[in-house]
Amino acid sequence: MRFSEEFERRFAEMLGHYPTRRSVLVPMLLYAQDEIGSLTDEVITELAQRLELTDLEVRNVISYYSLLTTKPRGKYNVQVCTNIACMLVGGEELLEHCKKKLGVKNKGTTPDGMFTLEEVECIGACSWAPAIQVNYDFHENLTVDKMDQVLDQYSKKGTV
């Protein structure tokens, strides 16, 4: 199992920040997932061994955190917030629109592997609602038209 140099540098550095090895687990799982695409059996075993944990202990942590996934997502994970602040100003309509436009259900991935659609809980953009995150990038004060533009941009970016 090979990670990038950046990952290894970060891993080594973060180990020095805590009195126990397993403290690096949550952030490192997220960085590993960003690199590999999902938390595969191989990633889980590798991190478990490095942190002197069992695979089960690592899986137990993964299942708690909503950003962590053992199933691959599309290149762009479109996370539409429908929590209260977004709901009041059209978050649900945005989600419905995305479902139609992308032709997938919640947590579904387009056949070309470009987009995954996910309904998410509050992303901390309440004053700029309705908002979405595509991977880690925020897109705020959206309308259906703006949403189309955002998706088209990613579509272009992804095919280059």
Add this chain to the structure above:
Amino acid sequence: MASLVSHPDEVRVVSKRFGKGATNIDRYLELDGYKAVQKSLGMQPDAIIAEVKNSGLRGRGGAGFSTGMKWSFVPKQSAQPKYVLCNGDESEPGTCKDRLIFEHDPHAVIEGVMIAAIAVGSHTGYIYIRGEYRYLSIIMQKAIKDAYAKGFLGKNIFGSGYDLDIYWHGGAGAYEVGEESALMESLEGKRGIPRIRPPFPAVVGLWGGPTVINNAETLAAVPPIMLGGAEWFAGLGTPKNGGTRLFCLAGNLNKPGVYELPMGYNLKKMIYDVGGGIPDGRELKAVVPGGSSTPVLTIDEIDVAMDFDSVAKTGSMLGSGGVVVLDDSNCIVKFALRTMKFYRHESCGWCIPCREGTDWLEKTLKRFHSGGGVMKDIDNIYYLSENMLGKTFCPLGDAAAMPTMAFVKKFRQEFEDHLEGKPCPFERTGKIEHLPVYA
């Protein structure tokens, strides 16, 4: 990047460097940066704690506990290392203020952690930022690195002989981790399951050591207090509610945004003046005053001073500063359902009343909203919520129960309008999943 707003009534204390390039450490230094920590290094720890106590600063995460008091609970002598932990796991629906602090003024948070550490005799601090805020963790990591490069962190800070390390830590998506004991579990690399208290974190916290846990906004308010003085800060707000607060105005408003207003600012004015009122000629229906866990206020209750004690008198809470405004086109049952869906999703399942209660309530509210409700459900929803209160390790159970009870109590008529097969009178799309009526 989140856009900034302004209003003449704002008093900028925590937000004074927003939009001024203070992520750059040299710019931060020009704008009074790292002066408060140097002043604190020359003070007795007890004097720092007294200053913060006298300032009337209360926890901005939502509980509103006196910050100075919290610090004073940390034992002077400890065989275990002591820690300071900054809670930047902002996830209460309606709240988006810490995001701006991290984006515009990360060094203020670092400086706040430093002062807290000096006050309680800790040599290690952590700044926990939620996983969704990746761009902010990048900003924070750079800020910490810059502070080390200047010699502000590490060994012998500012030549004082005091050693202090501060590290960044990241989450991976979990509302419950915003609760202090779950936050510590998460930082220790575990599921964010809350711990039973007592012992409180101030005595037994991270890895068993005494730990001070404060919200990012609380810590960012500490440097200005140390520079401006407790009296000045206390005078900005109302008695026992010192300072200002970042209010996140959201929902059906003409000018939503994050505004820094004095503690005790009138809610009605906040909605109609600062927030620009309700758009599209609609009328105000209800306000959630401090994040999704705080009981809703009706239009008759909004003439209230937004400080911890005044809002508590209405039976609600000032909470995390997330003011969510609903206009009269919205259905309260649907709003209650969406709120409960969130708590059901976020419940960790450790405590049975919360795990089962949120699930049962979501199912009942869903059936209710789709016209499958019967009269006895209304009392059942209330009764179920009531029986979750105070029966869980962490306040997530309460956070789900309190707003639900208020929705039923204050908007009972609207629940009755949904009874037995009636379509939701507010549904915009006309697309509701219809479920059978259970007699």
